[in-house]
Amino acid sequence: xxxxxxxxxxxxxELFRRQGMSGTGLKQIAEVAKAPFGSIYHFFPGGKDDxxxxxxxxxxxxxxxxxxxxxxxxxxLVASVATAFTAAGQVLEETEYADACPIATVALEVASTNxxxxxxxxxxxxxxxxxxxxxxxxxxxAPDVARRLIIGFITSLEGAFVLARxxxxxxxxxxxxxxxxxSVREAMETEPPER
Amino acid sequence: xxxxxxxxxxxxxELFRRQGMSGTGLKQIAEVAKAPFGSIYHFFPGGKDDxxxxxxxxxxxxxxxxxxxxxxxxxxLVASVATAFTAAGQVLEETEYADACPIATVALEVASTNxxxxxxxxxxxxxxxxxxxxxxxxxxxAPDVARRLIIGFITSLEGAFVLARxxxxxxxxxxxxxxxxxSVREAMETEPPER
DNA sequence: GTCTATACACGGATAGAC
DNA sequence: GTCTATCCGTGTATAGAC
Numbered sequence: 001x002x003x004x005x006x007x008x009x010x011x012x013x014e015l016f017r018r019q020g021m022s023g024t025g026l027k028q029i030a031e032v033a034k035a036p037f038g039s040i041y042h043f044f045p046g047g048k049d050d051x052x053x054x055x056x057x058x059x060x061x062x063x064x065x066x067x068x069x070x071x072x073x074x075x076x077l078v079a080s081v082a083t084a085f086t087a088a089g090q091v092l093e094e095t096e097y098a099d100a101c102p103i104a105t106v107a108l109e110v111a112s113t114n115x116x117x118x119x120x121x122x123x124x125x126x127x128x129x130x131x132x133x134x135x136x137x138x139x140x141x142a143p144d145v146a147r148r149l150i151i152g153f154i155t156s157l158e159g160a161f162v163l164a165r166x167x168x169x170x171x172x173x174x175x176x177x178x179x180x181x182x183s184v185r186e187a188m189e190t191e192p193p194e195r
Numbered sequence: 196x197x198x199x200x201x202x203x204x205x206x207x208x209e210l211f212r213r214q215g216m217s218g219t220g221l222k223q224i225a226e227v228a229k230a231p232f233g234s235i236y237h238f239f240p241g242g243k244d245d246x247x248x249x250x251x252x253x254x255x256x257x258x259x260x261x262x263x264x265x266x267x268x269x270x271x272l273v274a275s276v277a278t279a280f281t282a283a284g285q286v287l288e289e290t291e292y293a294d295a296c297p298i299a300t301v302a303l304e305v306a307s308t309n310x311x312x313x314x315x316x317x318x319x320x321x322x323x324x325x326x327x328x329x330x331x332x333x334x335x336x337a338p339d340v341a342r343r344l345i346i347g348f349i350t351s352l353e354g355a356f357v358l359a360r361x362x363x364x365x366x367x368x369x370x371x372x373x374x375x376x377x378s379v380r381e382a383m384e385t386e387p388p389e390r
Numbered sequence: 391g392t393c394t395a396t397a398c399a400c401g402g403a404t405a406g407a408c
Numbered sequence: 409g410t411c412t413a414t415c416c417g418t419g420t421a422t423a424g425a426c
Contacts, residue, residue: 004409004410018307018308019217019304019307019308020215020217020218020300020303020304021218022214022215022217022218023215023216023217023304023308025400025401025402026401026402026403027400027401027402035410035411036409036410036411036412037411037412038404038405038409038410038411038412039409039410039411041402041403041404042409042410047402047403048401048402048403096307097306097307098306098307104303104357105300105303105304107357107360107361108215108299108300108303108357108360109214109215109218109300109304111292111293111360111361112213112214112291112292112293112360113213113214113218118361121361122361122362122363125358125361125362126362148369148370148373149370151358151366151367151370151371152351152370152371152373152374154354154358154367155351155354155355155357155358155367155370155371155374156347156350156351156354156371156374157354158353158354158357158358159349159350159351159352159353159354159355159356159357159371160350160354161354162299162302162303162350162353162354162357163320163346163349163350163353165302165303165306165307166302166306166313166316166317166320167317167320167321168317171346172346172349172350174343175343175344175346175347175350176346176347176350176351176354178343178347178378179347179350179351179374179375179377179378180374182374182377182378182380182381182382183373183374183377183378185377185381186377186380186381187377199391199392220418220419220420221419221420221421222418222419222420230392231391231392231393231394232393232394233391233392233393233394233422233423234391234392234393236420236421236422237391237392242420242421243419243420243421391426392425392426393424393425393426394423394424394425394426395422395423395424395425396421396422396423396424397420397421397422397423398419398420398421398422399418399419399420399421400417400418400419400420401416401417401418401419402415402416402417402418403414403415403416403417404413404414404415404416405412405413405414405415406411406412406413406414407410407411407412407413408409408410408411408412
């Protein structure tokens with residue numbers, strides 16, 4: 001049995017991912033975590049926002065490792081992209097379209113309502129972009145192009161999750177995958193004119 | 196002064212877009228709408244879910260018209276895409292990154308928690324895709340390619356909104372725009388091999 | 391059709407026994 | 409450090425006067 005603090009974070013991560021933050025009560029988190037209600041305030045004295053901030057940062061870090069693992073060996077970037085999207089689709093199908101990005105729902109909820117939590121989500125995305133850029137550079141891509149490609153990859157994945165979860169279909173993931181692949185191919189050949 | 200029912204829907208649309216559905220109370224909606232609380236149940240007897248369903252469908256229809264207007268004259272598809280993303284970025288900057296897609300936050304919130312509302316969001320996205328496909332076809336694109344391109348466009352836009360709102364930057368919109376443009380260019384030349 | 395008052399459950403938060 | 413009881417505000421929903 002893991003410790004109480006970890007179980008609470010596991011529970012909040014899962015519930016935030018499926019229901020969002022304002023749709024999830026602290027009592028429900030305690031219940032799912034099999035932890036006494038008071039433990040939440042013992043480990044997270046700042047209450048719900050405190051817990052949410054740590055949930056965002058921890059889940060964000062783990063999800064980054066999960067996704068960027070597909071770019072581990074710098075062989076064929078187009079193939080890496082395709083594999084990443086296919087894997088994401090498989091997870092969605094296996095979890096009845098519940099397990100997509102763990103912070104996207106919360107990110108949209110807090111973007112205009114809670115500045116400290118908005119910054120927490122921004123820090124996560126910034127981290128993904130910065131670390132992701134170094135990964136893409138290893139495929140022999142210039143830094144600014146690598147940055148643009150990883151941002152395009154993340155945005156495509158996030159957007160595809162929105163449509164896929166609503167439609168209960170992996171078709172958006174396939175279309176998004178194609179977009180990113182095309183962008184990579186184009187960048188690999190020669191940079192197209194600025195628009 | 197518009198009628199009460201319309202003001203209520205206007206208020207719920209704006210609040211859902213910025214705070215999500217579970218983060219918005221009916222009392223707050225009545226307040227913003229300058230409507231008596233009881234009017235909500237007068238016009239939406241099914242309560243919050245009733246109001247949410249109608250909010251999703253109305254806002255979804257309006258936003259479709261707003262976005263697809265950029266594909267009105269079938270000239271240069273790449274240019275149309277670029278203009279659409281640029282315009283979306285301007286709206287974000289003008290509204291302090293609040294006015295993005297009016298249904299995305301709600302879509303993620305209800306995807307795994309409320310089946311009837313999930314279907315409402317799915318109906319909206321399906322409508323965007325179907326109508327959008329007919330728009331893209333007018334650029335001399337085969338139906339299946341047109342469908343893939345409009346899905347790729349919508350997913351890129353939605354994903355870029357997630358990152359842009361969190362980061363308070365339009366950089367994700369630019370990267371997403373490039374992805375879609377590359378995909379369009381590639382489709383216009385000759386179809387690349389299946390992946 | 392407009393508006394107020396209120397019932398009842400659930401939300402976050404806290405106190406304090408053990 | 410664990411766990412329960414409880415406070416108080418807010419949330420949804422309803423009743424009913426006007």
